[in-house]
Amino acid sequence: MSAERIDGKAYALGLRGRIATLAADFTARTGRKAGLAVVLVGEDAASQVYVRSKGKATVEAGMASFEHRLPADAGEAELLALIGALNADPAVDGILVQLPLPAHLDEQTVISTISPDKDVDGFHVTNAGRLAVGQPGFVPCTPLGCVMLLKDRLGSLSGMDAVVIGRSNIVGKPMAQLLLAESCTVTIAHSRTRDLADVVRRADIVVAAVGRPEMVKGDWIKPGATVIDVGINRVDAAEPGKTRLVGDVDFGEACAVAGAITPVPGGVGPMTIAVLLRNALVAAFRNAGMALPAEAI
Ligand code: GUN
Numbered sequence: 001m002s003a004e005r006i007d008g009k010a011y012a013l014g015l016r017g018r019i020a021t022l023a024a025d026f027t028a029r030t031g032r033k034a035g036l037a038v039v040l041v042g043e044d045a046a047s048q049v050y051v052r053s054k055g056k057a058t059v060e061a062g063m064a065s066f067e068h069r070l071p072a073d074a075g076e077a078e079l080l081a082l083i084g085a086l087n088a089d090p091a092v093d094g095i096l097v098q099l100p101l102p103a104h105l106d107e108q109t110v111i112s113t114i115s116p117d118k119d120v121d122g123f124h125v126t127n128a129g130r131l132a133v134g135q136p137g138f139v140p141c142t143p144l145g146c147v148m149l150l151k152d153r154l155g156s157l158s159g160m161d162a163v164v165i166g167r168s169n170i171v172g173k174p175m176a177q178l179l180l181a182e183s184c185t186v187t188i189a190h191s192r193t194r195d196l197a198d199v200v201r202r203a204d205i206v207v208a209a210v211g212r213p214e215m216v217k218g219d220w221i222k223p224g225a226t227v228i229d230v231g232i233n234r235v236d237a238a239e240p241g242k243t244r245l246v247g248d249v250d251f252g253e254a255c256a257v258a259g260a261i262t263p264v265p266g267g268v269g270p271m272t273i274a275v276l277l278r279n280a281l282v283a284a285f286r287n288a289g290m291a292l293p294a295e296a297i
Helices: 008-030 045-060 076-088 107-113 125-133 141-154 172-181 196-201 251-255 269-287
Strands: 035-041 064-070 094-097 161-165 185-189 205-208 226-229 233-236 243-246
Touching: 008 045, 008 141, 008 269, 035 045, 035 076, 035 269, 045 064, 045 269, 064 076, 076 094, 076 107, 094 269, 125 172, 141 172, 141 205, 141 226, 141 269, 161 172, 161 196, 172 185, 172 205, 185 196
Parallel strands: 035 064, 035 094, 161 185, 161 205, 205 226
Antiparallel strands: 233 243
């Protein structure tokens, strides 16, 4: 038996289509486009690629993209002043500061300067708190995308045993909160977890977000479980001088045991940008005082 592939690329494409329709509706009703500002500090190569694709996807969805680049040695005051100006700008509905920041800048200070109502990354403590107590806010894009894929495949997640491997603020912790809100029994495993394989083997749903290539082995997976692989790791390919992308799960092994699994690439990755656009559109509707039916996207 081979696990069903969960096609995040196809789901993300459909989501982006629905967002574009709603973005056009927003523009028709308000006379302006929903706006997303992306701030990049420094020259990090991967971040430059991400920021470019975020800007392109924003424009493709019929929204306005505002890109701001600061040099790697930009001071904290300069960055905070830029965020302050974006907070005050009525054309900007969502603000994203690309991480990681250069080492001399404190990420928490920077994130806490973004208005929580424009924090489309959902990283501000106010939004983390809203998620924890079940109030409407912004939820980090990658875990929200994972829940969308899970619900699309499984329907109700109620009562299921879910194991999240990884406890980052960006993925692991919000992922656990979202699964709890779906009435899963949630375990958060991490680098100090004892008998990790045994813990994972109990799970109906496994979410791997540790950043270690192919760490989760096939015999850790309960037969028929649904596996969501958040990892994107570049490793050497068989051919000399070439690299390839792998997840945190040993895909070949897991396929023989799991019921369904997200591939890398083409699984969770494409969902992150699609959900960012979703969050930006939700921000625009909220900022304009207009209702957006939650089930629409
Ligand atoms: N760097 C890697 N992923 C992300 C993300 O989702 N948001 C931001 N702001 N930076 C990132």
